[in-house]
Amino acid sequence: MKVSGFSFIRNAVKYQYPIVEAVQSILPLCDEVIVAVGKSEDNTRDLVAAIGPKVKILDTVWDENSRLAGRVLAEETDKAFQAIGPDTDWCVYIQGDEVMHEDGYDEAMNAMKKWKDHKEVDGLLFNYIHFFGSYDYIGAEGQWYRHEIRIIKNDKSIFSYRDAQGFRKGDNKKLRVKPLQAKIHHYGWVQDPRVMKAKFVVKDKIYHAKEGDENNIVVPENFAYQLVNALHKFKGTHPQVMKKRVAEIGWAFEFDVSKNRYKLKDHFKNGLEELTGRRFFDYKNYKII
Numbered sequence: 438m439k440v441s442g443f444s445f446i447r448n449a450v451k452y453q454y455p456i457v458e459a460v461q462s463i464l465p466l467c468d469e470v471i472v473a474v475g476k477s478e479d480n481t482r483d484l485v486a487a488i489g490p491k492v493k494i495l496d497t498v499w500d501e502n503s504r505l506a507g508r509v510l511a512e513e514t515d516k517a518f519q520a521i522g523p524d525t526d527w528c529v530y531i532q533g534d535e536v537m538h539e540d541g542y543d544e545a546m547n548a549m550k551k552w553k554d555h556k557e558v559d560g561l562l563f564n565y566i567h568f569f570g571s572y573d574y575i576g577a578e579g580q581w582y583r584h585e586i587r588i589i590k591n592d593k594s595i596f597s598y599r600d601a602q603g604f605r606k607g608d609n610k611k612l613r614v615k616p617l618q619a620k621i622h623h624y625g626w627v628q629d630p631r632v633m634k635a636k637f638v639v640k641d642k643i644y645h646a647k648e649g650d651e652n653n654i655v656v657p658e659n660f661a662y663q664l665v666n667a668l669h670k671f672k673g674t675h676p677q678v679m680k681k682r683v684a685e686i687g688w689a690f691e692f693d694v695s696k697n698r699y700k701l702k703d704h705f706k707n708g709l710e711e712l713t714g715r716r717f718f719d720y721k722n723y724k725i726i
Contacts, residue, residue: 438553441525441591442467445513445601446533447475447499449484452635453628454533456481458678460488462537463529466546467491470529473517475499495520507600514597525591526553532601534625537563537587538676541619545588552615559595559612560604561588562723563619569626569668570690572675572683576626577667577697579719586614586723587621603722613726622676626664629688667697 442463449456460470473495474482485494497516503509514530521528527549531537537545545561552558562584567576586603589595595606604612626633675683 438527438550439525440467440527440529440549441521442470442529442531443472443514443517443521444470444531444533445473445475445497445510445517446481446485447513448477448479449481449533450479451477453632455536455624455679455682456533457484457488458536458676458682459531459533460485460492461678462539462676463531464489464491465539465542466529466537466549468525469493471495471517471520473497473513473520475513493520510601511597511599514601518595518597519593521591523591528589528591530587530589530604531621532625534623535587536622536624536676536679538620538622538674539678541617544617545619548615548617549588557613557726558615559590559592559606560586560614560723562614562616562725563587563621564617565621565623566671566673567623567626568671569665570692571686571688572624572627572679573671574668574690574692574694575671576665577669578665578699583719584616584721584723585621586612598722605722611722611724614723616725622679624679627686630690665692667699668692668694670694 442460444456444460446454446456448454456472460472464470469491471493472485474485474497476496476498482494482496485492495517497513499509500512501509503512518528518530529545541563548561552561563586565581565583565585567581568574569576582602589604589612592606595604595612598605606612
């Protein structure tokens with residue numbers, strides 16, 4: 438069984454994306470990892486190239502005409518996926534601000550072996566933990582998705598969906614997946630407040646084709662509280678590859694979780710979950726089989 442990883446990245450240094458840790462976190466599962474590195478304003482390419490011999494770089498240029506709704510992110514994902522050769526069985530996807538926890542390696546590898554020849558299985562579903570502000574707080578509101586596909590069969594009818602959160606295949610069919618207990622840590626909102634504010638300017642460019650200057654940013658005093666209403670304190674462990682980055686965080690972030698404010702729909706869904714043990718009404722871009 439051959440396993441290939443794939444990812445995409447641009448301006449990882451400028452926006453503090455943990456791309457090195459992201460790629461390192463899937464290397465133990467992969468025979469190779471293909472990273473589509475967009476033309477950057479920093480040394481992102483050198484950073485990726487230095488990860489190791491398993492990493493292969495695909496140099497790309499982002500299409501500025503595909504910025505609306507984040508479509509360019511899906512296009513870059515597809516470039517990396519399509520570069521994987523036909524001898525690969527499974528493909529492990531990781532984004533530049535995600536890190537796979539090593540506690541899930543054995544389960545993921547065993548699942549790939551078990552379902553490799555089962556055509557009804559398109560992919561494997563991971564659990565998500567979304568960090569915000571620092572490595573000590575995680576998202577508690579409904580907009581933080583709880584699961585997503587991060588391992589797929591090497592089926593070239595599969596494509597990255599919308600803004601690259603998940604995948605579909607053929608004529609827009611949802612992938613059929615087997616759920617895992619394995620975890621992905623999403624660190625995209627763990628950034629210095631000034632960098633985080635600049636990220637919103639960039640997101641407006643990518644999603645809405647708006648122009649803005651991310652080099653001259655003023656951060657409002659209560660900026661974090663404008664972005665989230667509720668967080669939880671994180672009580673688990675970070676992946677080993679994140680140990681150095683977590684220890685060297687260069688800013689302070691505190692959030693008073695006793696003042697969490699939930700939207701009515703979140704109160705409703707949380708209440709149902711407490712009563713039934715099941716989560717209702719969350720968006721699911723996949724079919725569990």
